[in-house]
Amino acid sequence: MTTAAAPFGSPAATLAGPAGGASAIAASARQVTKAYGSGETRVTALDQVDVDIARGRFTAIMGPSGSGKSTLMHCLAGLDSVTSGQITIGGTEITGLKDKQLTKLRRDKIGFIFQAFNLLPTLNALENITLPMDIAGRRPDQAWLDQVVETVGLADRLKHRPTQLSGGQQQRVAVARALAAKPEIIFGDEPTGNLDSRSGAEVLTFLRRSVDELGQTIVMVTHDPVAAGYADRVLFLADGRIVDEMANPTSDAVLERMLRFSAAETPAAGPAGSLTPGADSRRTS
Numbered sequence: 001m002t003t004a005a006a007p008f009g010s011p012a013a014t015l016a017g018p019a020g021g022a023s024a025i026a027a028s029a030r031q032v033t034k035a036y037g038s039g040e041t042r043v044t045a046l047d048q049v050d051v052d053i054a055r056g057r058f059t060a061i062m063g064p065s066g067s068g069k070s071t072l073m074h075c076l077a078g079l080d081s082v083t084s085g086q087i088t089i090g091g092t093e094i095t096g097l098k099d100k101q102l103t104k105l106r107r108d109k110i111g112f113i114f115q116a117f118n119l120l121p122t123l124n125a126l127e128n129i130t131l132p133m134d135i136a137g138r139r140p141d142q143a144w145l146d147q148v149v150e151t152v153g154l155a156d157r158l159k160h161r162p163t164q165l166s167g168g169q170q171q172r173v174a175v176a177r178a179l180a181a182k183p184e185i186i187f188g189d190e191p192t193g194n195l196d197s198r199s200g201a202e203v204l205t206f207l208r209r210s211v212d213e214l215g216q217t218i219v220m221v222t223h224d225p226v227a228a229g230y231a232d233r234v235l236f237l238a239d240g241r242i243v244d245e246m247a248n249p250t251s252d253a254v255l256e257r258m259l260r261f262s263a264a265e266t267p268a269a270g271p272a273g274s275l276t277p278g279a280d281s282r283r284t285s
């Protein structure tokens with residue numbers, strides 16, 4: 001059961017960019033419960049989740065289908081409201097913020113990478129990368145932008161439109177777009193889900209580099225043990241609870257852990273930390 005901070009200690013002192021000098025925790029959930037519907041159709045998607053996301057680290061969220069991964073990510077990112085509990089991003093409690101404040105916080109502090117690349121087809125790669133800042137009326141930090149473009153290996157593709165780029169290159173543009181505004185934290189929802197394994201590996205390598213070389217904090221939902229193997233830490237969800245975690249994961253170890261969800265495990269009726277087979281055993285109340 002994961003209720004404590006990530007077991008990594010403080011981020012490296014050499015981290016540059018967004019991590020500089022701030023707290024070791026980029027985001028946290030405290031006793032977060034999220035229920036959809038009411039009465040007989042009520043579904044508890046998250047059940048009293050406590051978690052700290054370490055700054056300057058790469059965290060993967062895994063678990064069986066319906067275990068609450070997307071819900072946790074959406075709640076952490078302020079894209080969905082919680083039923084009870086608190087979410088904090090960069091020291092600001094976002095639960096309870098008004099819509100306008102939340103929109104501003106998301107714009108200023110959070111980057112997103114989705115499974116569909118969500119690039120504008122009429123803009124070239126560079127214009128797509130700077131679009132969120134253009135909309136916000138912020139001038140890009142040119143030195144940072146150059147570093148980001150270099151890190152994701154796009155320097156010779158900046159004038160290309162999305163249709164002139166491979167899927168992997170398009171997702172690298174989306175990664176650069178998320179990094180460009182120096183967000184407090186980047187959330188990725190199956191960022192390699194639409195890519196072949198080679199392009200996926202490229203994107204994961206760049207996500208890894210953005211953590212190691214730029215000090216970025218990344219949280220990624222994935223079904224893929226290979227993708228999770230790029231992370232520093234994997235959180236395993238089942239039945240709306242964090243039931244396990246793994247530091248310095250290998251894809252084999254993650255796969256082995258995931259297979260145990262499919263195998264006959266003791267169904268959870270009891271306290272947090274019990275292992276369950278996932279969606280089929282979801283409680284309704």
Ligand SMILES: Nc1ncnc2c1ncn2[C@@H]1O[C@H](COP(=O)(O)OP(=O)(O)OP(=O)(O)O)[C@@H](O)[C@H]1O
Binds near residue numbers: 037064065071
């Ligand atoms: N908008 C919604 N309305 C009602 N129930 C929902 C809604 N969104 C999610 N749920 C339910 O909440 C539970 C958790 O869903 P969630 O999408 O977070 O799981 P997941 O682990 O991301 O699943 P998957 O791996 O299949 O994407 C599921 O039982 C799902 O049916």
